Amino acid sequence: MSPxxxxxxxxxxxxxxxxxxSHGGGGRAMAQLIEELFLAAFDNEWLRARxxxxxxxxxxGRLVMATDSHVVSPLFFPGGDIGxxxxxxxxxxxxxxxxxxxxxxxxxxLEEGFPLADLQRxxxxxxxxxxxxxxxxxxxxxxxxxxxxxxGVFITTTGVGVAPEGVTISASRAQPGDAILLSGALGExxxxxxxQRENLGxxxxxxxxTAALHExxxxxxxxxxxxxxxxxxxxxxxASALNEIAQQxxxxxxxRESAIPVREPVRALCEFLGLDPLYVANEGKLLAxxxxxxxxxxxxxxxxxxxxxxxxxxxxxxxxxxxxxxxxTVFGGRRLVDWLSGEQLPRIC
Amino acid sequence: MKYLDEFRDGExxxxxxxxxxxxxxxxxxxxxxxxxxxxxxxxxxxxxxxxLPDNVRLIHGPGCPVCVLPSxxxxxxxxxxxxxxxxxxxxxxxLRVPGAQGDTLLKARARGAELRMVYSINDALDLARAxxxxxxxxxxxxxxxxxxxxxxxxxxxxxxxxxxxSVYCNHVLTPPALRALLATQPATGVVDGFIGPAHxxxxxxxxxxxxxxxxxxxxxxxxxxxxxDVLQAISMLIRQINAGRAEVENExxxxxxxxxxxxxxxxxxxxxxxxxxxxxxxLGWLPDSALAIRPEFAEWDAENRFAIPPxxxxxxxxxxxxxxxxxxxxxxxxKVFGTACTPDHPLGSCMVSAEGACAAYYHYGRFRQAAAx
Numbered sequence: 001m002s003p004x005x006x007x008x009x010x011x012x013x014x015x016x017x018x019x020x021x022s023h024g025g026g027g028r029a030m031a032q033l034i035e036e037l038f039l040a041a042f043d044n045e046w047l048r049a050r051x052x053x054x055x056x057x058x059x060x061g062r063l064v065m066a067t068d069s070h071v072v073s074p075l076f077f078p079g080g081d082i083g084x085x086x087x088x089x090x091x092x093x094x095x096x097x098x099x100x101x102x103x104x105x106x107x108x109x110l111e112e113g114f115p116l117a118d119l120q121r122x123x124x125x126x127x128x129x130x131x132x133x134x135x136x137x138x139x140x141x142x143x144x145x146x147x148x149x150x151x152g153v154f155i156t157t158t159g160v161g162v163a164p165e166g167v168t169i170s171a172s173r174a175q176p177g178d179a180i181l182l183s184g185a186l187g188e189x190x191x192x193x194x195x196q197r198e199n200l201g202x203x204x205x206x207x208x209x210t211a212a213l214h215e216x217x218x219x220x221x222x223x224x225x226x227x228x229x230x231x232x233x234x235x236x237x238x239a240s241a242l243n244e245i246a247q248q249x250x251x252x253x254x255x256r257e258s259a260i261p262v263r264e265p266v267r268a269l270c271e272f273l274g275l276d277p278l279y280v281a282n283e284g285k286l287l288a289x290x291x292x293x294x295x296x297x298x299x300x301x302x303x304x305x306x307x308x309x310x311x312x313x314x315x316x317x318x319x320x321x322x323x324x325x326x327x328x329t330v331f332g333g334r335r336l337v338d339w340l341s342g343e344q345l346p347r348i349c
Numbered sequence: 350m351k352y353l354d355e356f357r358d359g360e361x362x363x364x365x366x367x368x369x370x371x372x373x374x375x376x377x378x379x380x381x382x383x384x385x386x387x388x389x390x391x392x393x394x395x396x397x398x399x400x401l402p403d404n405v406r407l408i409h410g411p412g413c414p415v416c417v418l419p420s421x422x423x424x425x426x427x428x429x430x431x432x433x434x435x436x437x438x439x440x441x442x443x444l445r446v447p448g449a450q451g452d453t454l455l456k457a458r459a460r461g462a463e464l465r466m467v468y469s470i471n472d473a474l475d476l477a478r479a480x481x482x483x484x485x486x487x488x489x490x491x492x493x494x495x496x497x498x499x500x501x502x503x504x505x506x507x508x509x510x511x512x513x514x515s516v517y518c519n520h521v522l523t524p525p526a527l528r529a530l531l532a533t534q535p536a537t538g539v540v541d542g543f544i545g546p547a548h549x550x551x552x553x554x555x556x557x558x559x560x561x562x563x564x565x566x567x568x569x570x571x572x573x574x575x576x577x578d579v580l581q582a583i584s585m586l587i588r589q590i591n592a593g594r595a596e597v598e599n600e601x602x603x604x605x606x607x608x609x610x611x612x613x614x615x616x617x618x619x620x621x622x623x624x625x626x627x628x629x630x631x632l633g634w635l636p637d638s639a640l641a642i643r644p645e646f647a648e649w650d651a652e653n654r655f656a657i658p659p660x661x662x663x664x665x666x667x668x669x670x671x672x673x674x675x676x677x678x679x680x681x682x683x684k685v686f687g688t689a690c691t692p693d694h695p696l697g698s699c700m701v702s703a704e705g706a707c708a709a710y711y712h713y714g715r716f717r718q719a720a721a722x
Contacts, residue, residue, distance in 0.1 A: 267350060324719070329396045331363075331396060331400065335393065336714060338712045341692030
């Protein structure tokens with residue numbers, strides 16, 4: 001037990017207690033919150049050093065860094081919560097450069113009055129996600145805002161990793177003729193959160209797909225080091241991710257609707273609400289673009305990993321000055337898969 | 350999805366498309382108007398035009414509830430929520446429709462107006478029950494499809510004595526719009542036949558469209574919103590045109606009967622009365638084309654409770670929504686289509702809703718325009 005514990009007369013009330021302004025004030029209350037809640041969950045050598053920063057050696061290679069803020073509502077949803085989501089989101093952003101994530105930093109903005117029990121649940125979920133991924137949270141920060149000025153808890157995480165030699169993955173590298181692969185079924189995170197948030201009274205068996213993808217990426221890079229692009233289609237879904245890549249690479253895309261996996265409950269709920277699964281957020285899926293001749297090898301490597309079992313080749317990159325993402329519909333007609341405008345809204349008629 | 354996938358089957362689609370190609374007379378032009386935005390959406394979403402011969406042209410009609418709402422009625426809602434500090438409950442699409450000078454409910458929300466996007470009028474009733482100290486106004490729009498639920502909610506509010514709930518009623522009727530469209534058409538006009546409404550017809554039945562055939566000698570085929578429904582209706586229209594027939598036919602027999610849903614019609618008649626005239630974006634002022642809340646329910650009529658003044662707003666002068674809604678212009682014929690007017694910055698209502706012809710073309714069909722230019 002830490003000798004510092006003695007300076008706190010009473011332990012944090014993790015059953016009935018709430019976040020108070022003093023928990024962000026820099027004094028004893030803040031030290032206690034860090035000690036009994038954050039340190040207890042994340043426990044590792046860097047945090048135990050109790051510095052305002054973390055010091056670590058870095059293996060040789062190209063350093064990759066990414067940051068992501070998480071403001072999800074509701075905080076807890078089927079298949080996950082803001083805690084594990086904030087770990088997976090940043091790990092995945094680092095992994096999309098083909099890199100192995102090494103360390104995480106996390107920053108919390110807490111709203112006064114937020115139940116400490118909920119905070120503990122979130123932090124433990126984060127810690128578990130980080131442990132499973134083998135990536136420690138080595139430094140962090142906590143601020144408290146007055147009641148009404150936050151939405152319970154906001155979490156920003158930053159990750160660093162190292163990309164192996166010879167791997168150059170970027171959304172600007174897609175070339176005409178490349179194959180487009182998707183690691184699994186679309187729309188599960190977005191619809192799980194929406195079903196919960198909108199109080200729709202659906203008993204939809206949809207779980208968020210939130211997951212850390214770096215091990216899948218490692219297997220893919222090992223099989224095909226010449227992957228051109230990787231992207232996790234989060235907000236804005238597959239459609240937005242493909243449009244971004246098309247724009248950055250100055251190419252067009254041709255998709256086959258019949259090849260794009262969407263599970264039945266997601267399809268049904270999207271249908272009911274008038275939403276298109278191509279635009280719904282994912283948190284455990286990735287898109288890969290690689291030379292056509294390597295596509296089958298990459299597909300096999302993806303399907304060998306539990307997070308890529310349902311991987312599919314969904315289309316190809318083409319030369320197109322307009323940068324259009326087009327799709328052959330199940331009817332054999334053509335349609336554009338456009339950028340999302342504003343937010344997806346349910347239809348009226 | 351059972352009961353839906355069979356209406357999206359690619360094999361069957363190719364079968365019907367092949368039949369259509371066989372049956373069209375090569376020297377004839379078939380200009381078919383789908384009345385509803387739901388059809389427009391299905392046509393663009395599934396690329397149905399790619400399956401049709403060149404001489405079969407689809408023209409998009411005014412059946413998009415958001416599109417035909419005049420900007421004055423929308424501006425009145427923006428003014429209401431800002432002036433009276435009510436909470437306005439609305440379907441999502443309405444939030445982005447431009448009112449006067451391009452103002453929108455979304456912009457009003459950013460200025461501090463309280464808006465709630467709801468999926469059903471029942472959500473608005475729930476909000477009123479949960480916050481008895483706040484005035485909750487439901488922004489009711491739509492054709493006959495969404496009208497019966499509004500009637501039910503108003504009756505429920507009266508039963509519960511819900512004094513903080515009211516409805517800003519903008520419900521419009523389909524047959525008068527069809528009548529107005531046909532009245533502005535030359536005898537051998539722009540439109541050779543109509544794909545008739547799907548959901549609307551489940552309520553009103555097929556009988557109210559008889560005048561299209563008898564008075565205007567145009568065939569009309571009521572069709573569901575699934576892509577195979579649309580293709581089948583096109584095929585039925587082509588057969589009628591080839592045979593020189595002009596009849597009301599029903600492709601959507603799984604949901605539509607001749608007399609419609611009598612119970613829903615009774616509910617509508619109990620709560621609503623005809624307005625003598627109402628403004629439609631694109632079509633102008635049409636007699637007997639919209640519904641007002643009956644005096645017996647005046648307490649739940651927002652126009653009565655808050656004395657909402659009529660506002661005459663003019664649309665952006667470059668916007669061709671009016672001509673697009675009447676089928677005179679194709680979305681891509683509009684000078685500002687895809688340039689000054691896009692779904693992110695709509696100048697006109699047809700660029701907002703997924704059922705609007707301009708939005709459907711922009712989202713799904715823009716590559717055709719690029720290929721042509």
